[in-house]
Every structure is written in structure tokens, then in C-alpha cells.
Amino acid sequence: MSILSQQKAPIMEALNKYKKMRVVPFDVPGHKRGRGNEELTAFLGENAMTVDVNSMKPLDNLIHPVSVIREAEELAAEAFGAKHAFFMVNGTTSAVQAMVMTACKAGEKIIMPRNVHRSAINALILSGAIPVYVNPGVNSELGIPLGMALEDVKRTILEHPDAKAILINNPTYYGICSNLQAITDLAHEHGMLVLVDEAHGTHFYFSDDLPASGMSVGADMASVSMHKSGGSLTQSSILLINNDVSEGYTRQIINLTQTTSGSYLLLSSLDISRKNLALNGSEIFRKVGEMAQYTREEINKIGGYYAFSKELINGDTIFDFDQTKLSVHTLEIGLAGVEVYDILRDEYDIQIEFGDIGNILAYISVGDRRLDLERLVGALSEIKRRYGNDKSGLFDHEYINPQVVYTPQKAFYATKEKLPINESAGRIASEFVMAYPPGIPILAPGERITTEILEYIQYCKDKGSFMTGTEDSKIEHINVLKETEQ
Structure with missing residues (x-):
């Protein structure tokens, strides 16, 4: 890696040069470097607005x-x-x-x-x-x-x-x-x-x-x-x-x-971030890994939770593990991951990346501080003490093997009809159903709807997962292929 070249940030440098030229803008965007939208400029800052420019x-x-x-x-x-x-x-x-x-x-x-x-x-x-x-x-x-x-x-x-x-x-x-x-x-x-x-x-x-x-x-x-x-x-x-x-x-x-x-705010952020990672990435991610490992060990001391890591490696389906990911299994304390996710946000003002049926994920980066990590560990300890319960009755798996009947394109564009979702077992889905995040489909177009999948979708809804994918925003109905199409 050529350190000298990686110290450059060509897009940022070109934007700074352009700002000094004091060009009169008779092009888009129409806010004209922020002057035409004072409230937005006050909110985002003048620096951001002056580099929100058109390709030239x-x-x-x-x-x-x-x-x-x-x-x-x-x-x-x-x-x-x-x-x-x-x-x-x-x-x-x-x-x-x-x-x-x-x-x-x-x-x-x-x-x-x-x-x-x-x-x-x-x-x-x-x-x-x-x-x-x-x-x-x-x-x-x-x-x-x-x-x-x-x-x-x-x-x-x-x-x-x-x-x-x-x-x-x-x-x-x-x-x-x-x-x-x-x-x-x-x-x-x-x-x-x-x-x-x-x-x-x-x-x-x-x-x-x-x-x-x-x-x-x-x-x-x-x-x-x-x-x-x-x-x-x-x-x-x-x-x-x-x-x-x-x-x-x-x-x-x-x-x-x-x-x-193309947004020059986004492009310059890629350029500057690449420079930072090329020059400092090794040290940045060493610190991130240490923070994640420290937090993982502290969470595992609480008992009940399981913050998993490289001990899962089996040489095949878990060939390696990303130690910067703070993934925590929650079912043993009697709470679904999404329930822990909601409690952290609503009662402790802590926003983690996601909670699903059995796990939570806290995304740790160089922007985190030791004090914040201690706060997360303390909140999880309190949640166990205040809300911990018997784990019976909790859904114990996240992934259901699908039955693929048609290609996604054929099913998505096929003639379809809308059914109450609880009456759709046996039919072929024409749209997605997923909990977001992580955005991995529970059902995708072209897959057969089963009773097991419907039970899982209902469980996700009951636990408070944010469900998306269907034309019906309430996920009460689902589009399926017309039986003449099957």
C-alpha cells in the first residue's frame, strides 16, 4: 500500500477548491448552497450545504x-x-x-x-x-x-x-x-x-x-x-x-x-473514510475488537445471557467469527431479543442495532466509549433482574427452510389475490414477509406458505418485531398466486 497516495482525498480536495472559487450557481440543487432554504441550512450546517452540489x-x-x-x-x-x-x-x-x-x-x-x-x-x-x-x-x-x-x-x-x-x-x-x-x-x-x-x-x-x-x-x-x-x-x-x-x-x-x-456529501464521505481506514484502520479495528471482547466478557458474567464468539467455530458452517460483533443470546433470561431491544430503548435510552426472536446485536465501532459500554452492561443486568422470566413458551429458532416453488420474478409479477394471512397456508407467496432489521426474508416471492411460517410471523408480531414486505402495511393480508397460476 502506497501510504503517500492513500493520504489523498481527491473528492474532498476538489470540493474545497471549488468552494474557494466562489462560483455563482445557476444549476441545481435549487437551494443554491443553502441560501434558498434557511431552515435546512440551520439544521444541517452551512458546510454541508455548500458541498451539496451538482456534477460538473x-x-x-x-x-x-x-x-x-x-x-x-x-x-x-x-x-x-x-x-x-x-x-x-x-x-x-x-x-x-x-x-x-x-x-x-x-x-x-x-x-x-x-x-x-x-x-x-x-x-x-x-x-x-x-x-x-x-x-x-x-x-x-x-x-x-x-x-x-x-x-x-x-x-x-x-x-x-x-x-x-x-x-x-x-x-x-x-x-x-x-x-x-x-x-x-x-x-x-x-x-x-x-x-x-x-x-x-x-x-x-x-x-x-x-x-x-x-x-x-x-x-x-x-x-x-x-x-x-x-x-x-x-x-x-x-x-x-x-x-x-x-x-x-x-x-x-x-x-x-x-x-x-450522485450526492457529493456521500461521495466525499466515502473518500475521506477510505483515507482514514487505509492510514488508521488496523489500529481502529484493534480497539473495536478489544471493546467488543471486554463487553462480551462483562455480559457473560451477568449470567443467563450468552454473548457468543470464536468458541462456536466448527471449521465449516462457522468457519470463522467476527469478534467485533457483540451478538447476545437472550432466551435463557426468558425474554426474546426484540423484547430486550425495546426495553433498552424505551427505558434505558440505549439504541442497539437489532433484536430478533432470540438474540440482540450491539454494533460497536471506534466511536464508542468505555462509559457507554459500561452503561449497556449495567442495563442488561438490570433487565435480567427486573424482567427475567421462565423461558418456556419462547420460540427457539430463527430460520425456517423454505419450500421454493417458483422463481421470485415469476411469483412477484404473477396474477395474484389477497388473502387474510392466517388463511394462506398451502398457497404460494407473491411478496416478501420479513422482520427488519435484519431484513432476511421469512417468506420470499415464490415460496410456499406453511403453518410453521405463519406461526413464526405471528410470534414476531406479538413480540413487537417491525414487520415489512407486504403490500398491506399491517401484515394482516398477504398476496398469493391465484390458484389458476399455480
Whole structure:
């Protein structure tokens, strides 16, 4: 890594130069550097408003970068060990969709774990690619989906040798990693592209103590959420390509869905954050790992809770674990994770990342302080004392293997009818049902609705999970394929 080049932040430098030029703006945005919207300027600050500008020659253009954005992307590619990096301003959702749509055309197969983020299945609806699901391993004690077993991947590749690509989560929301190197090598032996969803793995690129990153094992594409652990603004992300993936074609695919009005607030945040990680990332994530480990040990001293980590590693479905993730199992204290999540927010003014049926996740970053971590541990101790209960009657698993009947695209666009959700067992879903976060579908278009799935959805609703995906915002009705379509 060239330290001198990584000290540059070309987009930020170009914006600072542009501000000094005192250009009179007869272009968009219409707030004209904040003067036309005083309340917004007072709220966001004059500095932010003066760099919320339009693409122009001195500032380059995101849809076809040739100068400062291109230079910033090249620096990012060097920092992440990729052939090229694309700055994304539609979130990692857009990056995941671009990966799938670059790798697969309509009617072509892609192998993926079923516990993918909804963005991957949305990409199938948009592109018409056909999913071949590998059901992830499941830890029955924690009730969570794991990584893909290597033997399951091998069998699926042999059964579907015409698949164009395989998508891998690295890591899952909970911090669990599959055997990324072995799966990548296996896929490449069979002529398949390897796509890696690294929404929760930005930091893997900047620490030797953390699991392997997509680019380090030779994967072809990776989607990296810089705004999660990388420090950039919400909605900013990076798509990495490697090997023989075409930069020009990938750019064309990105431009099918990404805005032509790229936000310079988001772009400059990617540029500055990349510089910070390239120069300081190793030390940053060493501290984050230490903070997470300290908090994990303190939580486990409380009793009842289980903050899990590398002791789960089994060499296959849990090949590695991201120690920066503070994932905590809560069922033993008699509370669902989402109940602990709500109590922390409503009674202790502590906002964690998510709570699901059996677990909570606190996202720890360099921005956290020891005092805040102590406060979290103290609150969890009090919650156990005040609300701890018998665990009987609690749902004990998070993931249900789906029965896939039709492709997501065919089911989503098929002739459908609306049914009360509690009368839909046996029918084929035409839409998603999911708890958000984490945004992993309980049901996806084309899957058969079962009594077990309906019980799980109702349980999630009863426990206070934020349910999304259906046309009916109350999740009381669901669109299913008309029986004539089945």
C-alpha cells in the first residue's frame, strides 16, 4: 500500500477548491448552497450545504468518472486490494443488485444461501435470474442461521453446473463466516463467479486478526457497506471487482439503477473514510475488537445471557467469527431479543442495532466509549433482574427452510389475490414477509406458505418485531398466486 497516495482525498480536495472559487450557481440543487432554504441550512450546517452540489467538470461525474471521482475510486481499489472500486450512493442494496445483475442474465442460475438480505432476492426479481438456494446451517441452541457447509455447496455446484455465480455472506449479521477461501476455489474450479455480500465486513480489509475478506481470497465481486463499520455517511457503499470482471460492463449495470445525481456529501464521505481506514484502520479495528471482547466478557458474567464468539467455530458452517460483533443470546433470561431491544430503548435510552426472536446485536465501532459500554452492561443486568422470566413458551429458532416453488420474478409479477394471512397456508407467496432489521426474508416471492411460517410471523408480531414486505402495511393480508397460476 502506497501510504503517500492513500493520504489523498481527491473528492474532498476538489470540493474545497471549488468552494474557494466562489462560483455563482445557476444549476441545481435549487437551494443554491443553502441560501434558498434557511431552515435546512440551520439544521444541517452551512458546510454541508455548500458541498451539496451538482456534477460538473471540476467535480467529475459519478456515472462516467474521468477525474477526481475516478482517482478516489482507484485509491479505494488499492486500499481494498481490488482491480477496481465503484462508489455507490444507493446503499449496499444497490451494490448487491449490481453484483447479481452483472453476473447473471435472465434465466441464468445463481447459487446463494437462503438467509441472504432482501436486496439479493430483489435483484432476482429485477433480473429474472434463477436462485438455487443452499440452506445454511442452523445452531439450534442459539436459533440462528449459520454459514453454508462446504459439502452442501459442493453438492449444489455438481447438481447445477450451469450456474453462473455463487453469492456468499461474509459475515452474517451475527458475525458468522463460511469457509470463504474453499468455496471461492471450488466455484472457480467450476467456472462460476464468486460474489460476496460484505455489508457487515468492511473492517475485514484492515485487520489481520479478523476473518478473510472477499478480495483477499480471490473473489470476483464484493459489496462493502462503508457506512456500517467504515465510518462514512448512511447510504454510501463501495462495490469491488476483481479478476476478469469487466469494469465497463459493471458500470453499465450500476447505471441502470443508480441515480444520475450522485450526492457529493456521500461521495466525499466515502473518500475521506477510505483515507482514514487505509492510514488508521488496523489500529481502529484493534480497539473495536478489544471493546467488543471486554463487553462480551462483562455480559457473560451477568449470567443467563450468552454473548457468543470464536468458541462456536466448527471449521465449516462457522468457519470463522467476527469478534467485533457483540451478538447476545437472550432466551435463557426468558425474554426474546426484540423484547430486550425495546426495553433498552424505551427505558434505558440505549439504541442497539437489532433484536430478533432470540438474540440482540450491539454494533460497536471506534466511536464508542468505555462509559457507554459500561452503561449497556449495567442495563442488561438490570433487565435480567427486573424482567427475567421462565423461558418456556419462547420460540427457539430463527430460520425456517423454505419450500421454493417458483422463481421470485415469476411469483412477484404473477396474477395474484389477497388473502387474510392466517388463511394462506398451502398457497404460494407473491411478496416478501420479513422482520427488519435484519431484513432476511421469512417468506420470499415464490415460496410456499406453511403453518410453521405463519406461526413464526405471528410470534414476531406479538413480540413487537417491525414487520415489512407486504403490500398491506399491517401484515394482516398477504398476496398469493391465484390458484389458476399455480
